[in-house]
Amino acid sequence: MKFITYLKTIDSVTIYPLVTLALFVLFFFVVILWVSKANKNYIENAKNIPLND
Amino acid sequence: MNIEKFSYDNRPVKWFAYATIFWGVIGFVAGLWAAIALYFPAINLDWAPTTFGRMRPVHTNAVIFAFVGNGIFMGVYYSLQRLVKARMFSDVLSKIHFWGWQLIIVFGALTLWMGYTTGKEYAELEWPLDIAITLVWVIFGINMFGTIIKRRERHIYVAIWFYIATWVTVAMLHIVNSIELPINFMKSYSWYAGVQDALVQWWYGHNAVAFFLTTPYLGLMYYFLPKAANRPVYSYRLSIIHFWALIFIYIWAGPHHLLYSALPDWAQSLGVVFSVMLIAPSWGGMINGLFTLRGAWDRVREDVVLKFMVVAITAYGMATFEGPMLSLKNVNAISHFTDWTIAHVHVGALGWNGFLTFGVLYWLIPKMFRTELHSKGLANAHFWLGTLGIVFYAIPMYWAGFTQSLNWKTFTPEGTLQYSFLDTVNMLLPMYQLRSLGGLLYLTGAILMVLNIYKTVKKGSFVAEEEAEAPALAPYETHNGEHWHRVIERKPIQMLVLSLVVVALGGLIEMIPTFLVKTNIPTISSVKPYTPLELHGRDIYVAEGCYTCHSQMVRPFRDEVKRYGDYSKAGEFVYDHPFQWGSKRTGPDLARVGGKYNNAWHFNHMYEPTSTSEGSIMPRYPWLFTKGIDIRRTPDMIRAMQTMDVPYDVDYANRATEDLEAQAKVIADDLKSNEGIRQILEVEGVSNLQHSKIVALIAYLQRIGTDIKKVPANALPEN
Numbered sequence: 001m002k003f004i005t006y007l008k009t010i011d012s013v014t015i016y017p018l019v020t021l022a023l024f025v026l027f028f029f030v031v032i033l034w035v036s037k038a039n040k041n042y043i044e045n046a047k048n049i050p051l052n053d
Numbered sequence: 054m055n056i057e058k059f060s061y062d063n064r065p066v067k068w069f070a071y072a073t074i075f076w077g078v079i080g081f082v083a084g085l086w087a088a089i090a091l092y093f094p095a096i097n098l099d100w101a102p103t104t105f106g107r108m109r110p111v112h113t114n115a116v117i118f119a120f121v122g123n124g125i126f127m128g129v130y131y132s133l134q135r136l137v138k139a140r141m142f143s144d145v146l147s148k149i150h151f152w153g154w155q156l157i158i159v160f161g162a163l164t165l166w167m168g169y170t171t172g173k174e175y176a177e178l179e180w181p182l183d184i185a186i187t188l189v190w191v192i193f194g195i196n197m198f199g200t201i202i203k204r205r206e207r208h209i210y211v212a213i214w215f216y217i218a219t220w221v222t223v224a225m226l227h228i229v230n231s232i233e234l235p236i237n238f239m240k241s242y243s244w245y246a247g248v249q250d251a252l253v254q255w256w257y258g259h260n261a262v263a264f265f266l267t268t269p270y271l272g273l274m275y276y277f278l279p280k281a282a283n284r285p286v287y288s289y290r291l292s293i294i295h296f297w298a299l300i301f302i303y304i305w306a307g308p309h310h311l312l313y314s315a316l317p318d319w320a321q322s323l324g325v326v327f328s329v330m331l332i333a334p335s336w337g338g339m340i341n342g343l344f345t346l347r348g349a350w351d352r353v354r355e356d357v358v359l360k361f362m363v364v365a366i367t368a369y370g371m372a373t374f375e376g377p378m379l380s381l382k383n384v385n386a387i388s389h390f391t392d393w394t395i396a397h398v399h400v401g402a403l404g405w406n407g408f409l410t411f412g413v414l415y416w417l418i419p420k421m422f423r424t425e426l427h428s429k430g431l432a433n434a435h436f437w438l439g440t441l442g443i444v445f446y447a448i449p450m451y452w453a454g455f456t457q458s459l460n461w462k463t464f465t466p467e468g469t470l471q472y473s474f475l476d477t478v479n480m481l482l483p484m485y486q487l488r489s490l491g492g493l494l495y496l497t498g499a500i501l502m503v504l505n506i507y508k509t510v511k512k513g514s515f516v517a518e519e520e521a522e523a524p525a526l527a528p529y530e531t532h533n534g535e536h537w538h539r540v541i542e543r544k545p546i547q548m549l550v551l552s553l554v555v556v557a558l559g560g561l562i563e564m565i566p567t568f569l570v571k572t573n574i575p576t577i578s579s580v581k582p583y584t585p586l587e588l589h590g591r592d593i594y595v596a597e598g599c600y601t602c603h604s605q606m607v608r609p610f611r612d613e614v615k616r617y618g619d620y621s622k623a624g625e626f627v628y629d630h631p632f633q634w635g636s637k638r639t640g641p642d643l644a645r646v647g648g649k650y651n652n653a654w655h656f657n658h659m660y661e662p663t664s665t666s667e668g669s670i671m672p673r674y675p676w677l678f679t680k681g682i683d684i685r686r687t688p689d690m691i692r693a694m695q696t697m698d699v700p701y702d703v704d705y706a707n708r709a710t711e712d713l714e715a716q717a718k719v720i721a722d723d724l725k726s727n728e729g730i731r732q733i734l735e736v737e738g739v740s741n742l743q744h745s746k747i748v749a750l751i752a753y754l755q756r757i758g759t760d761i762k763k764v765p766a767n768a769l770p771e772n
Contacts, residue, residue, distance in 0.1 A: 020562075024301075031297050035290040042208075047289040049210045050279045053135040053521070
């Protein structure tokens with residue numbers, strides 16, 4: 001059974017995978033951007049939490 | 054600044070530590086037993102509870118949920134309190150959590166030995182225990198989130214994110230996969246059937262590996278490795294990406310367990326794509342772990358805790374490289390159903406989970422008992438025995454996997470299969486023997502650990518209440534322009550919700566279309582519901598764990614079609630609650646076994662497998678001849694099937710017993726017409742053959758895969 005059969009029944013279905021892919025890529029883009037820009041002190045502080053008990 | 058004094062509760066940590074050690078040894082012994090059974094089937098002592106089909110689920114459940122489960126809780130109860138600078142939310146809940154989990158394990162083992170099983174791998178426990186697991190898991194959740202909420206550390210450290218994702222995802226997986234219809238106290242049928250059941254099961258099965266054996270242990274790695282190495286994790290930034298990427302991608306990969314099966318192609322492809330992507334976050338995590346030791350590698354030589362952790366992380370790296378490779382369809386065509394998969398999971402279980410647990414135990418016990426480890430020499434011996442154990446386990450299994458697969462696929466120049474299935478089994482026996490040597494070494498190492506920890510505990514004094522102090526958490530002042538990710542990090546409930554959304558997405562996108570398929574599934578008109586006697590037989594097939602050695606899925610390969618018959622179609626399994634495709638072929642596939650042999654052959658084969666198949670490693674099943682089926686249960690079974698839309702006539706439940714008797718009589722009479730069988734019946738003292746389990750089982754076996762033979766091949770759907 002070809003999956004396409006079910007997808008064809010949805011109106012303007014072609015936009016779905018594109019939206020999903022865009023969201024997925026966007027999420028990682030934002031996470032990576034944030035991670036790379038995050039404040040150094042903040043990261044250092046978080047990193048050392050296990051050693052501070 | 055207002056400094057508050059409080060104490061950490063070490064008691065649950067100690068209980069869970071003892072439990073992980075105890076169940077670890079039990080789980081390893083069960084594994085060794087099952088391993089020996091493969092070349093010495095008589096080890097089952099002709100007793101149902103000790104056959105491979107029941108020992109294997111006991112082994113897998115003991116190792117996953119008892120050994121690793123208690124290991125997770127040990128690590129979480131210790132690290133969480135310290136990472137958030139607060140005592141556990143409730144001492145009472147800690148106690149209920151601990152005893153509840155142990156009770157589930159005890160009853161789980163007993164019921165599996167007794168043959169009560171749902172027949173779905175790693176989710177075998179029956180419905181009352183499924184409910185108990187849910188309740189105890191909720192208690193664990195309340196205790197964990199209660200602790201996080203009353204914390205004195207603003208930032209929630211990355212280890213805790215992994216704990217949160219574990220909690221929420223396991224809850225989701227367990228509930229969705231355990232939806233079943235009980236027919237009595239210890240018997241239920243999976244709500245899903247055939248292809249859908251397979252998809253849900255492997256979505257669960259794969260993510261049990263991901264969110265029970267991996268994410269919580271990554272959390273432990275992010276806490277205990279920096280502690281043991283006394284240096285922070287290599288890159289905290291990487292750990293954030295590691296977390297999101299891992300939970301985002303892992304959940305999609307389940308269908309790679311069903312490649313070339315009757316699962317729709319698009320779902321298989323999704324599984325492959327996400328499995329290959331998984332290598333990135335997995336290796337990100339491994340690199341983060343190993344690089345934490347940069348500049349401290351000299352200490353690895355001295356410190357046995359670090360030795361265990363380094364091997365654990367390396368094994369994680371190897372298993373997570375191999376996993377995506379095994380998901381490629383061309384590799385999977387070789388590896389699937391063979392011992393290669395067994396090797397793969399044991400690199401993960403023995404190496405990653407086992408060694409990380411041992412490392413944490415060797416670090417934690419002396420610390421909680423304010424003393425030094427009793428003997429570094431013994432711990433080192435454990436390390437080497439364990440490492441050798443892994444090597445002796447994995448290499449023969451890889452070898453066996455290749456041998457098996459290549460021989461299955463070998464043709465003579467004339468175009469016939471070169472080897473019978475039994476030929477290929479017998480070639481593997483030396484490998485199976487070596488593997489059990491590996492298991493024995495690993496178990497011996499663990500016993501040394503028990504001794505070492507016992508001595509350490511004896512000489513130390515337990516600190517039940519560890520005093521601590523920390524400033525109270527000041528109310529947080531939000532400021533404009535604060536980053537969204539920091540907001541999530543401060544708020545555990547938001548973290549939970551976001552994790553749930555991320556993991557639910559993958560499951561929904563794979564499942565909804567496959568469930569929609571139900572109405573449009575390529576139906577095969579000749580596929581009919583099982584007869585009442587066949588349903589009883591199927592229950593026996595499930596209870597005896599036949600699926601642990603036999604698949605029911607002929608893949609569309611030349612050798613398989615030649616060996617077994619036409620490849621399996623999705624429409625053939627629509628009444629299979631649960632599906633029984635299996636994941637390993639220690640014995641041959643049974644998808645087309647119906648009608649292949651006569652009833653007497655099956656009778657003799659179950660009574661003494663070597664009498665029909667010389668060199669067979671299948672155990673004897675003598676109790677099938679003397680024990681009967683519970684005929685009174687028949688109407689309930691039919692009604693349960695009707696509830697799940699299996700199209701029996703409306704009033705069929707009332708007539709089912711009559712049909713059962715008639716079919717059983719035909720088979721029993723046929724068997725009794727055989728002189729040899731009459732002798733066996735006399736020796737075994739079988740007085741009521743017609744109602745015996747063996748007759749029901751034969752009825753089921755003779756039915757499997759026969760329905761589509763009733764229509765011409767060109768009238769069948771393509772898949």
